Amino acid sequence: MSDVLGNPTIPPDVSDSLAVLEKQRSTAETFGIPLAVLLEITHRCPLQCPYCSNPVELDRSAKELTTEEWKKVLSELAEIGVLQVHFSGGEPTARKDLVELVKHASDAGLYTNLITSAVLLTRERLSQLADAGLCHVQISFQGVEEGLADRVAGYRNGHRKKLEVAKWTRELDLPLTVNAVMHRQNLHQLPDIIQMAVDLDADRLEVANVQYYGWALKNRAALMPTVAQLDECTRLVEEARERLKGTLAIDYVVPDYYALRPKKCMGGWGRQFFNISPAGKVLPCHAAESITGLDFESVRSNHSIAWIWQNSDAFNRYRGTGWMKEPCKTCEFREIDFGGCRCQAFALTGDAANTDPACALSPLHETIFKQAEREAEGETNRFLYRNFSGGTLESENGT
């Protein structure tokens, strides 16, 4: 009974999906191709969530890769050793060729996941996706009842539709993840959201606190939770994890503003992850285009995806530790968290090579933490909705 991988049956911490690569081969030296890739196949979306993870500058549909281009990308990804693809957006079901793309990915041996708002899906189309080999469906929820949920999404009757699609998903025997993005205005609904996930027969629930870049940064004052809210959230998640063991797996993402140490964003720049934008740019993270002065290569260039991953300037710029300044440069945690998030460092300090202010060692940490605390206690609840025209401010009466 030899132990091939030199570790127990299942890695003790499976919360990091890429722990496998990280442990087995030193990606720091070899930059092995990521196991999973996020495909943002379009930025079009009927929802207008104020914390959307897409860049503020959205790709218009005319710039989107064609069906044939995406198919070529999928084949290439499978060939170089990517195992999973997440079809995301925008709203991936806004692309008419989604079934065709899922089929192509499945035929290439890729594990396929659909990350969707669900509001555009019909039962027939979902059934076609299942037949095309779709492995898993993740549906986002903005709350637990339609009043708040539809207001956050800026989309009428969205919540009702999501519940319906979640039901179809299970009827078609597709596994379901409920993705709940949490912030100050919906954290009080968390106990009911957990119960909703159980009632929907979901396998998995993501309790994902908003991360404050791009659209979310613009809406920070309306979204930032208080420390007390966050503590309660953590307690509820821990209690539910224990109570629902074997029934519902719960992943938990906390906002890093209230941490002392920054998160190991993306597992470190260019180490474990990349995504492809609607226009075909290969990006170290979905917010990377917010950093100005970086030139991202496209799948439309004459370089292969593997070459872009290994050799392009954008991927190598913040890879490893060589780019670091103080206090990161000599910090004992520099290879633990890689200085946090480059996009956040850029957004809050103007230089992506600075320490992420989420880190207590950043000279800006105190200022930013205090500001977040003030915003959390503030009265600003109006959203700036996400759209192609730079955002629309919610009206005073919340419509």
Next chain:
Amino acid sequence: MAGPRNISVSEASRPVLPRHAKLKYDETRQVWVILAPERVLAPDEIAVEVLQLCNGERNVGDVADQLAAKYAAPREAILADVVVMLQDLADKGFLTEAREKTS
């Protein structure tokens, strides 16, 4: 619908990987992996062998019998190890049980 949740693995269980967990040999990295939503697990060699035997038809006792014969090892020790390993997978949501055939 998928099989029952919250399963308790015993000698009589007939476990199987659920649809969202796929056992696959990764040619690039030369390792076996279990692909699941947002997860890639690296089962060791014996776990792979156990999971390949878990087809929803065999029960855990049958699996232990086969492994005991193959490795000429004590059946009870193997059974105990297999149950622990499968329960761990079940608790993480990566194992289900074949439904009883309704007559």
